[in-house]
Amino acid sequence: MTPAVRLAAALAATGLAALPSAAFAQLPQPVRAMIDAAIATGDEAKVRTVIEIARVTNPGDGAEIDAILAGFEQQQIAVKAAEAAAKTEAIRTAGLFQNWSGKGEFGAFRATGNTSNTGITAGLTAERQGIDWRHRLTGRIDFQRANGVTTREQFLARYEPNFNLSDHVYVYALGQYERDRFQGFSARYAVSGGIGYQVFNANDLKLSVKAGPAYRVTEFTDGRSESRIAGLIGVDFDWNITKRLTLTQDTNAVAETGGSAIAIIDSRNTTLDLVTGLNAAISSKLSARFSYAIEYDSNPPPGAVQTDTLSRVTLIYDF
Structure with missing residues (x-):
């Protein structure tokens, strides 16, 4: 028009x-x-x-x-x-499959901790923004195989719907699945729900925090299984330093510009997933990203260390 x-x-x-x-x-x-x-x-x-x-x-x-x-x-x-x-x-009036946007990510990583290797990483984030609702789907794969032996195999899938109660307050739900045999678990499931607060929501600076109870089930590679009540704390931070350079700490943004900070705490084990990233725009749809991740388990399975680090260099395509 x-x-x-x-x-x-x-x-x-x-x-x-x-x-x-x-x-x-x-x-x-x-x-x-x-x-x-x-x-x-x-x-x-x-x-x-x-x-x-x-x-x-x-x-x-x-x-x-x-x-x-x-x-x-x-x-x-x-x-x-x-x-x-x-x-x-x-x-x-949009249909279920309309008004979705997202980011696809592909590149390389360097891991230290329970494994020390270099491999490929891929991620996908899809988001649907409504009047009061927001739905976000996230997937990530890190994989490395050399001489017929797999040395890195990490999977993550997450779904989070949010509902705005006001301009600053929202409620969230979260369902998450992880798999990382080299950290000692074949599957880890977590569900959570709680409340969040949008501290800043400007064009160049966004900050929100959220917290709530969580329930986590872990299936270890040795056949054991544990289920526990836990608590979740998350921080989302986005800072547009310039028009082409962005720094973020985003709770659920695996393929978005930046990174994430999320902690799940129970009486026996604290898990921290902290990802800090820097994105440089190449064009309106394409950007380059460098990120550094720290994955911490206060009580890892026998034979595993508490801290893994992961450096990623990737290209991100917006769609």
Whole structure:
């Protein structure tokens, strides 16, 4: 939809009409034509520039020029309101598989701790943002195999829906699956639910915290199984240092720009997954990322060490 069409639709919807040309008969016709042409583009910066030029070159017609500007400002308000209403309606009526966006990640890693090797890493994050709801799906694979022997095999899958109670407060649910035989468990499941708070939500700085109870089941590689009540604490942080450089600490963002910090605590074992990342935009869709992860288990299985580190260098594609 062109600016002129949007303007006409907004005016029709709100009952506003363009001021008649006769009302500005004192303005020279070339000046009025120049102003009308700027208004037709819908570009506010361009309109204000032309208005200022007209004001300087026609000082005696200031009142009429001010009236034209006031009318344009009313029209802009109508256009923005109509576009916002249309966007809200499109979100409300969208189907289950509509309005999803995401990021795909692929690259290499270097691991130390329970294993010391280099391999490939891949991740995928998909998100659907609604009026009050947000759904986020995350998947990640780290894999390395040499001379017919697998030396790194880590899988993560996570689903988290959020519901906004207000501009700053939301509730969340979380379901997570992990597998890492080299850390000593063949499967680890966690579910959690709780409350979160959006501390900052500016274009260049976002910070939110969340906490709640959790229930975790761990199936160890030696055949044992444990289930425990736990607590979850998460921190999401995004800082756009420049237009092309972003630093984040994001709880559930495996393929997003940046990293994550999440802790699950129970009476016997504390698990910390901290990922710090730096993203550099290459184009509107492609970015390069360097991240450093620390995975900590206070009470690991026999034969495993408490801390693993993982450095990743990847390319991220937005879709």
